[in-house]
Amino acid sequence: MIPVTKPFLPPKSEYQVYLDGIWERNWQTNNGPLVNKLEQSLKGYLGMEHLLYTGNGTIAIQIAIKALELKGEIITTPFSYVATTSSIVWEGCKPVFVDIDPSTCNIDPQKIEAAITPHTSAILATHVYGIPCDVEAIDRIATKHNLKVIYDGAHAFGVRVNGKSIFSYGDISTTSFHATKVFHTIEGGGVFTSQPELLQKMAFLRNFGHDGPERFNGVGINGKNSEFHAAMGLTNLPHLPAILQKRREQSEFYKSLLSSLPITYPATSQIEGYNYCYFPIIFRSESALLQSKSALEDQNIGCRRYFYPGLNTLDYTGGACPVSDEISTRVLCLPLYHSLTKEEQERVGEVLVLAYESIKGKDVLKKT
């Protein structure tokens, strides 16, 4: 069995060191020393001045929406994980989907202005697969129309744009440290902003609005995270360079194994600090994808239609996004995780090449 993903686990003895400290202090949650240490370490790693560590990446988006007091319509991408859209709906706003650029799979800035109405309050875009959105174009549009910008950077840990962390863009950027992400704390997330008032507001929102034991500042939520989760982050962080190096090699190896297939890839080659968080391949047709997928599954190889179906097709109310609709039917993510071996990758490659042999000459060559 080759799963599509397998969370990284550090040597147990390294985690144990942090557990010993937790037992000594009996300080398990509520802004403890390991949470503080993780926040400091991540700020150093990313070169960011401000970061609040949260319970997960979804509550991070919700805190961002609350902090900016967004109302009405939020322009967003149909091509992301469901949490991007469900957070908008959960916060009582209406998602308005704008189609994607087929080369990056990110929201297409050229289509944003047509979707702006008097009710639009913000743009919430995802750096999908860790590929940066066109942050400069989005910023220009937001400034012109007086809109706030949130970036869902759940896939984008470590990525840089113009030499700066991608998390420095937008009014607020969020990320996820879920176990399946490149850098993880089992569950976890973060919010980033360079605006001190927003940071303070999000700090209150994250902790029930507590401003001391007896005073409250606004209506908060429990968006905190625990010492045990922070400990996993602190244990994993020193392994990150090796993890990124491995993922890069694995991605390049896949490309060489699959070089004879009529598939394409989202554009990742020019990205600073690219993190190889997924290995998406784009088939020429949905039927080629479906046949390849069942060939993989017959051999007990996991794969995932990330992202399918498009979020604009769920119950949230639609918005036509033909490019996203079309790409989402043809994209498949292959297994990618730290302990995946070259031999396993070769098996994945062989199954895909064989599957293609059997469908060659049929619909796979018909460009859709």
Ligand SMILES: *Cc1c(COP(=O)(O)O)cnc(C)c1O
């Ligand atoms: C993983 C993910 C989230 C949610 O993060 P959690 O930490 O699982 O809550 C949000 N957006 C995207 C794009 C994601 O991939």
